[in-house]
Amino acid sequence: KISAPDMYMPFFVMDIFRSHPGFPGLFIACAFSGTLSTVSTSINAMAAVTLEDVLRPHLLHMTQKKLILVSKGLSILYGVGCITVAVLSSFLSWGVLQGSFTVMGVVSGPLLGVFILGMFIPATNRLGAFSGILVGFCVSLWLAVGSTLHPPSEETMGVLPSFTGSCSLTNITMSHNSNQKQKSISTVLHPNDKRGIFNFYSTSYLYFGAMATSTVVLVGLVVSYATGPTKRSQIKEGLLWWDLNKKKEEIPSQHRDRMPEKPQVIPLMNMNKEEVL
Template sequence: MDEKSAPSIGGLDNSSSPSGAHFGIVDYVVFSGLLLVSALIGLYYGCSGGKQKTQGEWLAGNRDLAWLPTSLSLLASFISAITLLGTPSELYTAGVMYFYMSLTYFVVIPVSAWVFMPVFRRVNSLSAFVYIKRRYSNALSLVACALYLIQMILYMGIVLYSPALALNAVTGLSLEGSILAVSLVCIFYTVIGGMKAIIWTDALQTMVMILGMITIGIVGTIKLGGLSEVYQITKTGLHLEFDKLSLDPRTRHSGIDLMVGGIFTWMSIYSANQAQVQRYISVATKKDAQKAIFLNLPGLIFLMLISGYCGLLAYAKYSLCDPIKTGTIQKSDQILPYFVLDTFGGWPGFGGVFVSSIFSGSLSTISSGVNALAAVVLTNFIPDNLLSEEVRAKLGKVLAIVFGLLALGFAFLCKYLQSILQLALSLFGLLASPLLGLFTLGMTTRRSNNIGASVGYITSLLMQGVIYYGSQSIDYSAPKLILYDTNCGENIPLNETITQIKANQQIFGAYTEASDTSNLNILENSVFRLSYMWYGFIGFIWTIVVGYVTSIIVRLVSKNEKERIVDEELLWHFRDIFPSEDKSRYSYELPLGDVNS
């Protein structure tokens, strides 16, 4: 079909719409059902057991969480709606190179389970930042805490806003209404039910995400004529190319930068993020914590593959009629909602199932985030002996409400300040890798000290900020696959589709040309055009190298530093790989704050 007859989605002025491309009563019932069940889980745990009256129960489930739902919660915490919409978008527009990211999980998961988790359990605090306080200084710990609070509030706001915006444009689902409903329900069950409610709602939401994406994959494949047809169209359209292994760090996505950058991106999440560390501490034993982490390996890979495959399905359907070019949708992250409603429009309630699966990612991220931020404030800014367990639990709930409302406020702010989105997403990566480097420096070196670690961490943050700011000041467009709108008529046979794709490639080319109108010198050309995938690697390495070298220099000139002995509990040892725990030495009945303060 041509542009005039393209489907009308999200209020765009086209003359027709995909069958069922709106949110009906059944869809609202299904979506409301997910929110209701999540709220009821919170209500159940708020009225049962100890009724979340103590800090230990509310923040850590009395450190007796089952490993299987905890594993699903770990998986859900950072598989947000941004991931579920962004991965199909990436595969639709750029092909399967992004799948190289899944190889990084084979490094990230073992390192998290065998190196970082055992040390955090020995520290015996629900806050990861207490480690920095004990290893280095309270001042450095508070700086890292403050930056983490900012990072997570921005990220949670984006996690609320981005899927609501994409779904609003395609389904007509109210932008403000969906943001408000999801955030308020999430705050409710997090405050009422505590960590136990978060774990079980995350488990439910993970299953909804998985089942939703599986259904799209299976039924979408059948409706497009089978796996063979999808394969032939995507292969002809160069969407199955795995051979981009450029060593040029300015390449946006090559196999090399995806694997290297992916390791540090995901390690900053699984190894050094408060939300994940809090779960490692909350299960009963180190063995259970290791099982929970390792189960995430197949889970992460599967979600990456199935969500990416849905993007390939969308390309197979719109290979000759890209809805972005026709003006039917405005951005590539709307392609999956459009594909689902265009393909499943005659299925009552399936729009609700899809929206539920997307917003499940938001619910799990927000609930984990507000609980983690409350734990950080309680354990780092308020001394243990200042308030009772009961009062601390009440204060934690108030903090969770405040952080949830701040995230909600930023989500609404994003509506008016669009340019903040990319900045805030980048800040998440820019702030996380120096923090990962700081933890790694402390756990793997004996000679690092407070001055060296502080210099490494702070200069890394500054250097990352300069690179990011410089990257925004250039006008450069990397080559990407060309999408076509040369045949928007009726469905045509497979052979004719393939013939037309090849003809389009001959006429229009397969890739766009790189464009650059910036006046840069050689150094700026090299640094400011770095792929964003290298930011994590650079921040991590800079923190460790500068931190360690500075520490050595300080030790050479300071007598006190020469005599300082590092607590063995704060260092990683090879024996940490094994599941045994010396409970006679590391009591898990101690308070949840800084147990050595």
Template sequence: MKLHVLDWTIIILYLIGMIGLSIYLSRGQKNKDDYYLGGNDTGAWPIAISTMATQCSTNSILGAPAFVAFSIGGGMLWLQYELAVPFAMIFLMIFLLPLYRRLGIISVYAYLEQRFDKRTRLVLSLLFQFIRAFATGVTVYGISIVIAYCTGISFTLAVVMLGVITIIYDSIGGMKAVIISDVIQMVVLYGAIIMTIIIAINLTGGWSETINAFDHTRLTALNLKTHGFDGNSFSFLAMFIGGFFLYVSYYGCDQSQVQRELSTKSIDDTNKALFLNGVLRFPLVLTYCFLGVCIGAFVSKHPDFINFLPIENGKPNYNLSVPVFVLKYFPIGAVGLVMVGLFSAAMSSLDSTINSLSATSMQDIFKSFLDKSFSEKQELYLSKVLTIFWGTVCTVFAFFVGDIADSIIVSMNKIGSLANGPILGVFLLGILTKRANGVGAISGLILGFIVNAIFWIYIPNVTWPWWNMIGCVVCFCTGMLLSYATRPVEQSIVGLTYSSFKTESKELFEIDWRKYYLILALWGIVIFLFCYNL
């Protein structure tokens, strides 16, 4: 199962096209706002699609179908990850993103300096840089293993291709290149998923045969029998409540996500991008979960397919079932298109990360902590250099995680949940209270981490989605208590808390967003009912 010359031609032309696009988009790039925020002239639709492209990583489009089709205890329960998304978007649209957008910041951690102090900003920024760079290095490793297997090239060449191409178009084109390339990559990726579904259904014998051949017990999408305090991660209650805190933290406090939302033309466009993400994300996830149904049904009719999967630790690697299916059953040329989709998913995860790492290094370390000043030209040049630096770090790091990557990949959700709650707690202390100060915020962050680590090590029956809520609550309560025990905030907080921002918010919006909040809430209920009736 090797790629044909035509397939390689399609892949190479696509990669060259990404570089050409970035060169075209870099025209007129004059300063940091152009580079990091795309000149604030990007509409809501591209930003929403770009955000979903980053979420739809290679791990998702390979791992989710494998979970649905083959994993013990798996199935459509994967959809429970999505139940809290519409409600998280409502919270973000009301409390967080409009305030950030109003302040005109590039790094989301700049808000913490304005609200608390430089130390709080630096701690959260460094924490983001460490976690995101480490996680991205592991992600590049895992993706490169898949690409190497599917294309027949060496692991080293796969890492270099993925890293170098992404670094080139990201460093040249900045955020505008990230967003536009993500939109293209999302279209290509979704087309590849649909193409795979159609061929799998045809090879299985049609729609009805596909549904009938799939194990119906795996179609259950809600687990209402457990609460997540018994070690079962796929509990509706844990995934909904813990997932709400997870998504608010990820979309509202993680620079790799927030930076795109800050690139809009207006505050209304920021909210519109969040609204679109809240509506469109579930159909996307449902599509690649249904791909798992199609692959599972095909294998039930053609069990010999399992023999084509590579063996790892004495068992077939089901995560490669989709690319192996493509390599074996797709016509020449179509294979290349699907491999482009695989590269697209990988690059869309990497490009936004290295751009956001560059932004936080530039804004939070060089300009804020070190108090350096630059001309517009110098700042733009250094921003590009930092993008190349972080891209190189993440790429090189992929060569050194081979011995730990498997365990880390398995634990990535746990690592994220260890940090997400306490980080969100710090931001909520600033946005929802007037009395909280930097001492309380940092102390709450540290204790939130410690408490979550205790749950991880000593109380494993409390499943990881709950840690997002627990860490946030511990951080928030600790921060408030210590803030009241120490001196109050001395600097002006006008416009930095939700209560003060709310007084001017009516003049900032041209759209009455209350009906959109209702639409998202109703959409969340529709998603629940759909999953309940599967």
């Protein structure tokens, strides 16, 4: 029996490779290896950033040995936080993957939109960037909270049933229950679900980041042109995307100009004994 979407993949592996000893264990080892390597890198990165950017200015009197102990303590703290979130997510209706993608979409989507405005659209001004990221974050957060409080039904999302209680065992019962099966299939294909704002809440969590990015770019453009776009002459060279490409093309030519000339080789056979000494 499958009670959560996170159990589909382990069940699939155990069902396919049940007659091949070692393959299920190899799959579990690969899954744990990929997960733990990513998590350990993220925990160490968060601990290092917290120590250098937040705590280091206030801990100038500490020695390097004590700072290493503080960094290890931060790693333990972040690790306990990750385990706590994983345990709490098991009590929720959605899986860990959906929760992580939802948080990443809400937070990273508006940031990507601001970078797009700054690097690709010279007319963006400060007010447009602030307005875009504020509206984009509010829209993505509203969508994430709404989809959590009012999740769409399984019929709307097209989720197939995970139980086999109504499945037929023989050809006789299959022909006997054909009308009932046809009725259930038509119900899944043509759901009678709520409309309006609930259709907006039924958006997949994989699109939260894309919607936030699009909102930031659209609002930033409108506000920037409405309040006065930034002139190209006011932008420092090297901040736009095409300026970076131009810099990249100029660097090899500058290196070629600075390269010393090839030294002239004088054969020793043509030199006198006094010149060699």
